[in-house]
Amino acid sequence: xxxxxxxxCVDNSEWMRNGDYxxxxxxxxxxxxxxxxxxxxxxxxxxxxxxxxxxxKGVRVLATPTSDLGKILACMHGLEIGGQMNLAAGIQVAxxxxxxxxxxxxxxxxxxxxxxPVKHEKKMLELIxxxxxxxxxxxxxxxxxxxxxxxxEKLEALLAAVNNNDSSHMVHVPPGPNALSDVLISTPxxxxxxxxxxxxxxxxxxxxxxxxxxxxxxxxxxxxxELALALRVSMEEERARQEAAAKKAAxxxxxxxxxxxxxxxxxxxxxxxxxxxxxxxxDDESALLQQALAMSMxxxxxxxxxxxxDMSEAATDxxELALALQMSVADSAKDSASQTDVSKxxxxxxxxxxxxxxxxxxxxxxxxxxxxxxxxxxxxDKNEEERPNEEEEK
Amino acid sequence: MSAxxxxxxxxxxxxxxxxxxxxxxxxxxxxxxxxxxxxxxxxYREDDGLHLESDADEQLLLYIPFTxxxxxxxxxxxxxxxxxxxxxxxxSNKEHMGFSNxxxxxxxxxxxxxxxxxxxxxxxxxxxxxQNVRSLTIFIEDxxxxxxxxxxxxxxxxxxxxxxTDMKGLKKIEDH
Numbered sequence: 001x002x003x004x005x006x007x008x009c010v011d012n013s014e015w016m017r018n019g020d021y022x023x024x025x026x027x028x029x030x031x032x033x034x035x036x037x038x039x040x041x042x043x044x045x046x047x048x049x050x051x052x053x054x055x056x057k058g059v060r061v062l063a064t065p066t067s068d069l070g071k072i073l074a075c076m077h078g079l080e081i082g083g084q085m086n087l088a089a090g091i092q093v094a095x096x097x098x099x100x101x102x103x104x105x106x107x108x109x110x111x112x113x114x115x116x117p118v119k120h121e122k123k124m125l126e127l128i129x130x131x132x133x134x135x136x137x138x139x140x141x142x143x144x145x146x147x148x149x150x151x152x153e154k155l156e157a158l159l160a161a162v163n164n165n166d167s168s169h170m171v172h173v174p175p176g177p178n179a180l181s182d183v184l185i186s187t188p189x190x191x192x193x194x195x196x197x198x199x200x201x202x203x204x205x206x207x208x209x210x211x212x213x214x215x216x217x218x219x220x221x222x223x224x225x226e227l228a229l230a231l232r233v234s235m236e237e238e239r240a241r242q243e244a245a246a247k248k249a250a251x252x253x254x255x256x257x258x259x260x261x262x263x264x265x266x267x268x269x270x271x272x273x274x275x276x277x278x279x280x281x282x283d284d285e286s287a288l289l290q291q292a293l294a295m296s297m298x299x300x301x302x303x304x305x306x307x308x309x310d311m312s313e314a315a316t317d318x319x320e321l322a323l324a325l326q327m328s329v330a331d332s333a334k335d336s337a338s339q340t341d342v343s344k345x346x347x348x349x350x351x352x353x354x355x356x357x358x359x360x361x362x363x364x365x366x367x368x369x370x371x372x373x374x375x376x377x378x379x380x381d382k383n384e385e386e387r388p389n390e391e392e393e394k
Numbered sequence: 395m396s397a398x399x400x401x402x403x404x405x406x407x408x409x410x411x412x413x414x415x416x417x418x419x420x421x422x423x424x425x426x427x428x429x430x431x432x433x434x435x436x437x438y439r440e441d442d443g444l445h446l447e448s449d450a451d452e453q454l455l456l457y458i459p460f461t462x463x464x465x466x467x468x469x470x471x472x473x474x475x476x477x478x479x480x481x482x483x484x485x486s487n488k489e490h491m492g493f494s495n496x497x498x499x500x501x502x503x504x505x506x507x508x509x510x511x512x513x514x515x516x517x518x519x520x521x522x523x524x525q526n527v528r529s530l531t532i533f534i535e536d537x538x539x540x541x542x543x544x545x546x547x548x549x550x551x552x553x554x555x556x557x558x559t560d561m562k563g564l565k566k567i568e569d570h
Contacts (some may be wrong), residue, residue, distance in 0.1 A: 104490050134423045134450040135492055164449070165426050 005065045005106040006040055006049045007031055007094035008113070011077075013085040014056035015116035020175035025145050028180035029113050030076050032142070035181045036111065037072045039190050048106065051075055054085040054090035055116075065101050078132055085116045091128055108137040111189065114155060122157045129161025138162070139187045144173040144180060164237055176258065194274030337359055398552045410551040411436060414518050415459040422493065423448050428545075430456060439548040445473070446546040454479075454544055455493060459529035463556040466524035470516035471507055472548035478512040481505075481535040481542055484519070487526040496533050509538070516552060526556065528530040 010033060026393035033051065048065035051072055062075040091110060098108040110132070118125070133140055133365045139162040141155050152172070159170045171187045173180055184190060400405040414434070421430040428447035432438045441545045466486070473479055483501035485491065510516055532553070537544040 099492060099494070130450045134453075135424060135494075 001044050003044055003103075003106050004040065004046070004047050004109050005098055005101045005103070006036075006109045006111060007065065008036065008049065008051045008098050008111045009087075009090045009111045010051060010053050010079070010096055010114040011055060011085045011086070011145075012053045012079050012081050013116045014081065015085075016081050018145065021144070022177075025115055026079075028083055029115065029144075030079075031179065032113070032181040032184055033076055034073055035184070036190070037069055041067055041069050044107075046103065050094075052093060052097065053079060054087065054092065055085045057083065057094045058082050059086055059089045061097055064097055065106075084119070085114070087112070087114065087118055088120050088124060088128055091132070091139075095132060095135065098137060099135075109140065110137060111140040111142070113142045113144070114151070117146050117148055118151050118154050120154070122154050125154055125158040126161045128264065129158045132162045133164050138163070138164070138167040140168060141170040142173065142180075142184065142189070143170060144175075147174070199324055212226055337361070395448065407552045407554055409465055410460070410553050411464050412467075413460045413464055413555065415461045418457075418459045420457040421446070423450055423453060425449040425543075431471075433546045433549045434458070440549075442535040442547055444547075446461040446549075448534075448544045451541060452534075452540075452544045454534040454546070455496070455531065456489065456534075456549075457489075457491070458532070458551075460527065461510050464527050464553050465521070465556060466519060466527050466530065466551060466553040467521055468516040468518045468552045470504065470548070470550040470552070471505075471511060471546060472514045472550075473512045473544075473546045475509055475512060476539045477541050477543060477545040479536075479546060480507055480538050482507060483533040483535060484518065484524075485523055486527055486531070488531050489529060491531050491533075496535075501533070507538075507550040512538070514548070516550070520530055524553070527553075 010029060011025065016024070016029065016339045018025050021028040037049045040049050046067065048067050049061045049063075049072055050061065050065040052059060052061040056079075060077075063072050066072070091112065094112075095108075098110070101108075129139070139159065141159060143152065143155055155170060159168055162168045169188045171184060171189060173183045411434070421428060421432075424430055425447040426449075428445055430446055432441075433446035434443040438444050446454070449518075469482075471479060471482065471485070482505045483496070484503045484505070485499065486502050488499065503520045505517045505519070507517065532549070534544055534546070
């Protein structure tokens, strides 16, 4: 909720025509700008935002710092692309625009979108950075688009020169399937300096599928538990759909086991994460099961972000392993509502045994596994008892 | 005459510490660990271990508004011999100055501090220029040894208040 005046420096040089960010670099940038404006004005109604362009016919201020969101969105419309970005001039003009802000109590901040190569010398950028620090202006840099060695180095030097007490940040967004705005939402540029996501940021994260910041989807459990549940359910369904699609491609590999597993997967996506909890509990009792579970746990720890790709790769190899992966990747948030569903699932012996059959190293006829299944059955009964108690407490 | 200038506090002049409006005090280019209250707040400024330090370069820009209109008589700046300030420019009633416009307006007064001044000897100012001061801007341009950082241990302002109406004291006159 810091009172802030922000100037956004937009890169509208020729390099922005490139399509490595969908739909084009310039469009992705525009969306990000709109999102930032919205977030800033929402976090504090007295915040002002202004926009200037750095390329085309030269540095031009499109909007001086204003709290009128409509005006900013309107000026982003119909911008022409061309020329080369002039980073130094852009930052200096932004500083000047901030100096003449109406409310002198506002903190000054500049957000720069650096999508094209930086032609200035590192020394010059450092000088500019120090001048910004001297006048207590914070700087956020979004490094996207063109990537060359010198550019990142120069921007790092600029950031180091400006940074005062971690108020300035740099975000590097590589090209990829995720939209530029989605990646930015989880960064300090949106969330401010450790204030925690504002309501807007959490909502924006909900709208997109991204957001990996501590919790699964922004700050959901604290702000809005119902929203969190809804998000989790939709994520699971999404993953289940992906799984099913990948499975169809790999159907030739193992038709027999698919019969039971695939059916179950497409049905009970939400319950899978709760099943994980119960399975973990059995670790002490069965060494074999423990080993299998440990194997599936190892994979997701490696890379959280690309878990979708991991899962689709695994799916082609072994659908049951993919199911285990999916379950272990999901967060272990206890949801009492689906406890009864879990017990039903566990009661379905055929399903459980089909899962265990495909797990390498587990023999369903093994006595220890049979004991395990029996104990799981009693466990599910216990869970049913616990549920009424929980509801009473509530 | 010499007796007057020798004495630290002229008759009638008080330390203006009580009239500083703390909510709007600003300082540009100060280091976060060594900030302005170290130099002007009661208690902090007496402690020589606490000082105000500059950050990116050796210049400092202080903005001190007052709760009342005051007349400024003298200023005492205490600092270390080598890194203490040298040229100090003062403006009265100029809000929100930045480093870029320090050269746009001629200062109301300039004080060049000698090592003696840095021990706490006050510098007498052009009293006539500071008769009606609502806010004071102090620009420390350089320091004694051209070093990267300027350090200030204490800043004391001496002067007197102008008789301004105390609205709380106003009482309704009864009709006779």
